[in-house]
Every structure is written in C-alpha cells, then in structure tokens.
Amino acid sequence: MATISPTRITPAAQAESGPVLSLSHITHDFDDVRAVDDVSLDVMPGEVVCLLGPSGCGKSTLLRLAAGLETLQAGEVRLQGRVVAQPGRRQTPPEQRNLGLMFQDSALFPHLKVVDNVTFGLDGVAPPKRRQRALEMLKKLGLDSYADSYPHLLSGGQQQRVALARALAPEPALMLLDEPFSALDARLRELTRDDTLHVLKNSGAGTLMVTHDPEEAMFMADRIALMRDGRIVQLGTPYDLYCHPVEPFVVRFFGEVNEVSAVVEDGEVRSAFGTVPAPEFADGTAVRMLIRPEAVSVRLVSETRAHQRSHVVVSRLLGRTSLLHLCVHTDNGGEFHGHSRMPGVFLPAPDQPVAMELDPSQVFIFPIP
Numbered sequence: 459m460a461t462i463s464p465t466r467i468t469p470a471a472q473a474e475s476g477p478v479l480s481l482s483h484i485t486h487d488f489d490d491v492r493a494v495d496d497v498s499l500d501v502m503p504g505e506v507v508c509l510l511g512p513s514g515c516g517k518s519t520l521l522r523l524a525a526g527l528e529t530l531q532a533g534e535v536r537l538q539g540r541v542v543a544q545p546g547r548r549q550t551p552p553e554q555r556n557l558g559l560m561f562q563d564s565a566l567f568p569h570l571k572v573v574d575n576v577t578f579g580l581d582g583v584a585p586p587k588r589r590q591r592a593l594e595m596l597k598k599l600g601l602d603s604y605a606d607s608y609p610h611l612l613s614g615g616q617q618q619r620v621a622l623a624r625a626l627a628p629e630p631a632l633m634l635l636d637e638p639f640s641a642l643d644a645r646l647r648e649l650t651r652d653d654t655l656h657v658l659k660n661s662g663a664g665t666l667m668v669t670h671d672p673e674e675a676m677f678m679a680d681r682i683a684l685m686r687d688g689r690i691v692q693l694g695t696p697y698d699l700y701c702h703p704v705e706p707f708v709v710r711f712f713g714e715v716n717e718v719s720a721v722v723e724d725g726e727v728r729s730a731f732g733t734v735p736a737p738e739f740a741d742g743t744a745v746r747m748l749i750r751p752e753a754v755s756v757r758l759v760s761e762t763r764a765h766q767r768s769h770v771v772v773s774r775l776l777g778r779t780s781l782l783h784l785c786v787h788t789d790n791g792g793e794f795h796g797h798s799r800m801p802g803v804f805l806p807a808p809d810q811p812v813a814m815e816l817d818p819s820q821v822f823i824f825p826i827p
C-alpha cells in the first residue's frame with residue numbers, strides 16, 4: 459500500500475497559484491444531442507474534483523474537452539491560466555497540455571516491461587534519469603519489484619497502478635481520470651483507489667476524475683460536481699451534497715430513500731415514519747419527504763393483535779448495518795413498503811410490531827412544484 463505523506467501544495471500556495479484547470483461556459487453537441495450544457499468548473503492544484511452522474515450525462519465528454527481529445531464548440535478551457543481551447547482558434551493538442559490521462563482500460567504496451575511503460579512518457583527527461591524516475595514512481599505505488607516484468611503477469615489492479623505511474627511520471631499539473639477503477643472487482647477496486655488517492659494527493663497535481671459511483675466520488679473527492687443531462691446540478695464537498703442536497707435528484711443519487719408526500723402543519727411534517735420539524739415552510743405547503751433508511755430508527759413493541767401496526771416483513775444483515783423491510787401502516791388504514799437501516803446486527807423476526815422515529819438530519823423536504 460502506498461505510504462501517506464503530506465501534500466506538497468499548502469492551501470495558501472493553492473489560493474495564490476490559481477486554478478490548474480478552468481472550464482468556462484462549455485457547451486457541446488453531438489448532432490442533435492446536447493452532451494454538455496453551459497458547464498463552468500475550476501480545479502485547484504492538489505485538489506481532487508469528481509464528475510459524478512448517471513450514464514450519458516456528459517461526464518466523459520467534459521473530460522475529453524479538458525484533455526483536448528474533442529474539438530471545443532463553445533466556451534473556453536484554460537490550463538494554469540493559459541487558454542488552450544477557444545472556438546475559432548487552433549487548440550493546443552493533448553500532448554502539449556501538461557496533463558496525465560488514465561482510463562478504465564490501462565492499455566499498457568504488452569511488449570514493453572513495466573518500467574519501460576512508465577518511462578514511455580518521459581521524453582523530456584535525460585535517458586539515464588528516466589529509469590530512475592520511473593522506478594521512484596513505481597516504488598510509490600508498491601510496484602518496484604515488478605519493474606522488469608511484462609504487463610500480462612500483473613493483476614488488473616496492478617496494471618491500473620502502472621498506468622497511474624505512467625501518467626504521473628512526467629509530473630503533470632493536471633490529471634484526468636475516466637472511470638479508472640470500473641474494470642476491477644470490488645476488493646481490488648478499494649485497494650487501488652486508496653493507493654491512487656494518496657499518490658495523487660502527494661503529487662500536488664490537480665485531478666478531475668469521472669465516476670458514476672457516488673461512494674467512489676465521496677471516497678476520492680475534495681469536491682463533487684453532480685451532473686444530469688449535461689448540466690451541473692450541484693457542486694460542493696461530499697458533505698454539502700450528502701447533507702445539504704439542493705434537489706430530490708441529489709438525495710436519490712446517493713442511495714435508495716423512502717418517499718412520501720405530506721402537508722406542512724404547525725411547522726411540522728407528519729408521516730407514518732414519524733414527524734420532523736419544517737419551520738422554513740408555510741403551513742399548508744404540499745411537500746415531498748425523502749427519508750434515508752438510516753433516518754428511520756426502529757423500536758420493538760408488543761402488540762397482541764398481529765398486523766395492527768407497522769411491522770417487520772424481513773430483516774437482512776448487510777455487514778455494518780442491518781436492513782429492515784417494513785410494512786408501514788398509516789393513520790387511515792393504508793399500508794406501504796419502507797426501509798430502515800439500523801447499525802450493527804439488529805434482526806427482528808417477521809411480523810414483529812415496531813414503532814419508528816426519524817432523525818431529521820437524514821430527512822429532506824422539498825416543496826411539490
């Protein structure tokens with residue numbers, strides 16, 4: 459595993475040096491499909507920014523425009539303050555942009571040893587120093603003992619780390635990563651992204667990374683740009699997006715939720731799951747409640763007549779948490795399916811009657827338009 463050492467760039471130096479990548483008002487069409495729609499975004503030195511969103515929302519197109527792999531149609535791309543693409547001007551080709559690229563498929567040269575794959579990008583370095591630089595990079599990723607092996611002898615995760623070493627060896631100011639871990643299986647993905655995060659942070663480069671996986675974005679990112687239909691819906695820290703989502707789409711994107719409609723009464727919203735305060739809404743406002751399963755705290759109660767109140771349908775241990783499938787009863791005799799996520803091992807039997815309480819910090823209320 460990579461060793462963790464402090465980032466080279468201090469926050470003060472970061473603020474002074476300005477963004478390493480600046481995208482301004484980028485719009486891009488493929489025939490009649492608007493892939494990117496007026497996106498503006500900065501990446502600071504040493505910062506990891508994730509482009510997150512469902513498939514087809516324009517993440518890769520935006521990354522390719524930053525790289526210079528697509529011809530810019532509208533807006534402007536700046537790298538370290540310098541304009542590299544503007545409509546009507548010759549744009550700077552990718553190899554002159556001082557950036558490192560990494561994709562889902564590492565595409566190493568199969569006929570070159572690992573170390574030679576890494577030296578490949580080091581044209582500007584004197585030959586005797588190239589090997590040394592490549593070995594240093596491989597060492598940071600725990601791969602120095604594979605330097606003289608051929609890529610096919612390495613696992614998928616190791617190959618991706620070689621690709622990362624190759625991209626980082628020229629010390630680019632900006633790293634652009636498109637779904638770099640999606641071809642790896644779960645355990646390998648976790649290890650590889652952990653190493654990648656620390657090596658990127660230690661390099662001082664700014665990073666723009668594409669992913670469709672919200673957990674991966676939260677793991678990697680200082681800031682996340684959540685996209686839908688070519689636009690940024692919300693840009694902020696993982697905390698901002700998870701705890702202060704600006705619209706229902708943001709809540710739903712970070713995981714399955716219980717949803718109910720309600721009306722604000724006396725500054726509160728009542729639901730069959732429980733009541734939460736809603737002082738920011740006028741009484742009588744029709745609202746949608748999005749309730750994360752972890753907001754629903756379940757207490758076991760005794761009840762002589764089965765099914766007279768909310769009860770457990772089935773309980774499942776997921777590891778760190780237990781997921782309870784509930785039959786939720788409403789005041790007027792209705793019932794619907796709901797989920798509660800409880801910490802640790804908590805596995806009440808089917809038909810067990812329950813009472814519920816809500817943690818308001820995990821409940822989000824939006825007016826119904």
Ligand SMILES: Nc1ncnc2c1ncn2[C@@H]1O[C@H](COP(=O)(O)OP(=O)(O)O)[C@@H](O)[C@H]1O
Nearest residue numbers: 488491492493512513514515516517518519520
């Ligand atoms: N080369 C292309 N030609 C035509 N349409 C494309 C091309 N590349 C992407 N698109 C379309 O642009 C939209 C955005 O694609 P993309 O940027 O790849 O999304 P994402 O990376 O978020 O999955 C999609 O509707 C996709 O079908």
Ligand SMILES: [Mg+2]
Nearest residue numbers: 517518519668
């Ligand atoms: Mg993509």
